[in-house]
């Protein structure tokens with residue numbers, strides 16, 4: 001069970017990061033170029049990025065309770081006993097990623113309120129962008145590429 005969820009979370013991370021990169025780049029180009037916001041491309045890309053981020057959030061939450069590096073690390077070592085590597089996995093990565101996905105969700109909800117394409121693009125570019133930066137700031141890179 002643990003290995004399966006861990007592998008899923010690890011592979012899903014590639015898809016989520018690629019989709020978020022594409023959604024942010026697309027929104028920035030649409031915003032700067034004052035383009036029309038289309039259902040076919042722009043809405044679909046932002047929606048896929050949102051859905052995959054939420055799936056990753058759910059998988060991450062399950063992982064947090066089955067992984068030895070999640071809540072179990074805090075239970076065994078205590079808050080004070082965590083070193084920087086274990087604090088990243090047990091505290092910083094989960095907390096910052098939940099905040100990041102909240103930003104992405106806000107960006108999606110805000111874009112729906114606007115009629116003008118450039119305001120829609122702006123909402124996606126800023127909030128998805130913030131979310132992406134937060135996610136990138138707390139990826140356990142060393143562990144992921146091992």
Ligand code: HEM
Pocket residue numbers: 006009010013016017053056057060061063064067068069070089090093094095097098135139140143144
């Ligand atoms: C978009 C959001 C997220 C991304 C891109 C992401 C990405 C990653 C990556 C790349 C790893 C390393 C995987 C590996 O070692 O192969 C990881 C590990 C982990 N993630 Fe996430 N994650 C996200 C959200 C979350 C959330 C919301 C939680 C918990 C609430 C979470 C909990 C964990 C835990 C506990 C580990 C360590 C698993 C272990 O090695 O046993 N993640 N995550």
